[in-house]
Amino acid sequence: xxxxxxxxxxxxxxxxxGATCAGPGEPWxxxxxxxxxxxxxxxxxxxxxxxxxxxxxxxxxxxxxxWGDRPPGGGLHAGPVQGLQRLLEQARSPGELLRWxxxxxxxxxxxxxxxxxxxxxxxxxxxxxxxxVEQATLQDLSQLIIRNCPSxxxxxxxxxxxxxxxxxxxxxxxxxCALEQERRFRLPPKPPPTLQPDLCGGQRLEAALSxxxxxxxxxxxxxxxxxxxxxxxxxxxxMVLLAQHLARHRLREPQLLEAIAHFLVVQEAQLSSKVxxxxxxxxxxxxxxxxxxxxxxxxxxxxxxxxxxxxxATVNILMSLCQLRCLPLRALHFVxxxxxxxxxxxxxxxxxxxxxxxxxxxxxxxxxxxxxGPRLPRRQQVPIFPQPxxxxxxxxxxxxxxxxxxxxxxxxxxxxxxxxxTVPPGYCTDFLLCVSSSGAVLPVRTQDPFLxxxxxSCAQGQAASQATTHGPAxxxxxxxxxxxxxxxxxxxxxxxxxxxxxxxxxxxxxxxxLPFEELESQRGLPQLKSYLRHKLQALGLRWGPEGG
Numbered sequence: 001x002x003x004x005x006x007x008x009x010x011x012x013x014x015x016x017x018g019a020t021c022a023g024p025g026e027p028w029x030x031x032x033x034x035x036x037x038x039x040x041x042x043x044x045x046x047x048x049x050x051x052x053x054x055x056x057x058x059x060x061x062x063x064x065x066x067w068g069d070r071p072p073g074g075g076l077h078a079g080p081v082q083g084l085q086r087l088l089e090q091a092r093s094p095g096e097l098l099r100w101x102x103x104x105x106x107x108x109x110x111x112x113x114x115x116x117x118x119x120x121x122x123x124x125x126x127x128x129x130x131x132x133v134e135q136a137t138l139q140d141l142s143q144l145i146i147r148n149c150p151s152x153x154x155x156x157x158x159x160x161x162x163x164x165x166x167x168x169x170x171x172x173x174x175x176x177c178a179l180e181q182e183r184r185f186r187l188p189p190k191p192p193p194t195l196q197p198d199l200c201g202g203q204r205l206e207a208a209l210s211x212x213x214x215x216x217x218x219x220x221x222x223x224x225x226x227x228x229x230x231x232x233x234x235x236x237x238x239m240v241l242l243a244q245h246l247a248r249h250r251l252r253e254p255q256l257l258e259a260i261a262h263f264l265v266v267q268e269a270q271l272s273s274k275v276x277x278x279x280x281x282x283x284x285x286x287x288x289x290x291x292x293x294x295x296x297x298x299x300x301x302x303x304x305x306x307x308x309x310x311x312x313a314t315v316n317i318l319m320s321l322c323q324l325r326c327l328p329l330r331a332l333h334f335v336x337x338x339x340x341x342x343x344x345x346x347x348x349x350x351x352x353x354x355x356x357x358x359x360x361x362x363x364x365x366x367x368x369x370x371x372x373g374p375r376l377p378r379r380q381q382v383p384i385f386p387q388p389x390x391x392x393x394x395x396x397x398x399x400x401x402x403x404x405x406x407x408x409x410x411x412x413x414x415x416x417x418x419x420x421x422t423v424p425p426g427y428c429t430d431f432l433l434c435v436s437s438s439g440a441v442l443p444v445r446t447q448d449p450f451l452x453x454x455x456x457s458c459a460q461g462q463a464a465s466q467a468t469t470h471g472p473a474x475x476x477x478x479x480x481x482x483x484x485x486x487x488x489x490x491x492x493x494x495x496x497x498x499x500x501x502x503x504x505x506x507x508x509x510x511x512x513x514l515p516f517e518e519l520e521s522q523r524g525l526p527q528l529k530s531y532l533r534h535k536l537q538a539l540g541l542r543w544g545p546e547g548g
Contacts, residue, residue: 084108088115094123094137101144110152113145117163142175149178154186236271239263240278247282250494252487257282261290265298273306277316284320286487287495296326303331311344315356322363323495329373332364336374351382359384362425363499365454366506383426385500392482399482400519401430407528408478411536412543415443423509424453427500430480432509433541437473441536441543451475451508476539477509483516512539 084100084107091097097116101108120141145160152160161179169175243260246253264271264279271279280299283290299317307314315335321327334340335357344353361376362384392399401419408417408431418432434447483490485497493501505511512535522528536543 098137110156114159146178149182157182243279243282247285250488252286257288261292261295265294268298273310273313277313280320284323284495289324300328307334312349315353319356323499333373354382358382407532411529416441418444423450429477431478433476435474439540439542475509478512481513481515
């Protein structure tokens with residue numbers, strides 16, 4: 001008995017090498033595209049993956065997928081619809097993909113078609129010898145998409161169009177024409193670009209730096225080219241946009257940063273503190289102290305001239321200099337004076353200024369032991385960073401914190417560490433351990449996890465340690481160093497991160513960094529536990545029955 005097409009085990013005529021997808025009744029012509037490579041099944045998996053821009057199938061990597069769990073073109077679907085998506089994602093051949101789509105018409109949704117196209121690319125790009133693709137399979141898949149694309153939302157149309165291009169469907173074929181027609185139907189017509197041939201050099205630079213495309217996708221070679229602009233083209237607005245771009249995208253470009261520093265020195269008399277705060281921002285954020293010798297004297301003169309005019313701008317400048325460990329004493333005397341503090345208490349930004357002043361006061365306490373000027377009164381001090389920073393909260397789904405917490409829970413037990421604990425004077429720690437003088441990891445709930453602030457002197461610390469024989473001798477802080485904690489080159493910590501680690505170390509906490517390169521190389525929880533065990537044992541820590 002002949003089996004109907006679409007049932008398991010049925011076979012369709014094999015295509016000739018190089019055949020491409022065409023509509024019913026159209027001839028099949030050899031394409032000048034990557035589909036010829038796919039159909040020939042002669043290329044390696046690495047080459048196919050490079051052409052498809054789809055990575056070969058790899059073992060499950062530690063941490064969440066950067067693509068998230070949202071199916072393309074729509075929200076999460078439950079029940080049979082979500083089950084069909086899993087079947088498509090696990091299909092073992094192109095023919096099986098088509099069967100799942102054709103035999104389940106009531107369960108197929110718009111977002112299933114890009115899933116099928118993506119899986120087709122993975123099947124052809126992840127095997128040492130991809131299976132040949134049959135003409136009928138590609139024809140039927142094309143017809144299914146053409147028949148249903150009027151119901152697609154704009155995102156699904158865009159994804160299907162992109163995947164069809166990657167798979168090499170001819171641009172004048174029925175599939176590409178149908179998807180392109182739907183794309184044009186959904187997008188409003190764009191107005192013709194306005195030509196401005198009369199823009200001068202500075203206006204062109206300003207327009208380039210203000211372009212949304214540049215702000216979303218930083219191009220370092222374009223930014224470097226701006227350093228070659230003529231001096232008269234570099235206006236304050238252009239330099240502010242450049243500084244904001246470098247800071248926003250963590251681009252630690254010494255040539256451009258030096259150009260900003262030189263501009264600040266040359267234009268000192270014409271710049272207000274509100275402009276200067278924006279120009280200085282990338283130096284603190286990117287942890288870069290310029291080589292320009294007049295950089296610090298220039299800033300000190302600007303602060304002395306305009307400190308009382310713009311309080312928030314003054315404190316912002318000092319915050320950037322605090323990250324660089326370059327705090328001018330005269331400016332500190334001014335911002336800690338009673339008149340300045342009383343003035344800012346009645347302003348709308350009083351809380352943020354008090355938080356910054358609290359951080360400056362902490363820096364004075366820890367990094368300027370010889371300072372004898374005024375300090376921030378205790379009643380005006382507030383916690384510096386009482387919760388994880390905004391960047392960590394925004395990227396929590398990409399963070400290794402959850403998997404590290406699970407590794408510590410299985411390795412030590414959840415009573416022997418604290419997560420996201422804020423320690424005086426207001427620094428949030430990733431993971432904190434209390435350790436006895438013998439190296440045993442102690443239950444945190446039975447100990448005082450905080451070290452005193454202000455820190456005691458050496459003699460006072462030794463006396464306190466002798467008086468409390470059962471107290472922990474040290475506190476160990478595990479510091480996650482995620483990829484976004486560094487400048488774009490991945491080598492230099494951002495200024496705020498370096499400041500936090502520096503101050504926690506000066507407070508007496510023993511720091512154990514966990515770099516993102518090492519965390520990303522761990523494949524699964526067992527490897528991560530082994531990695532954490534090695535890290536903790538290297539510090540001489542003990543736990544379990546032998547460790548107390």
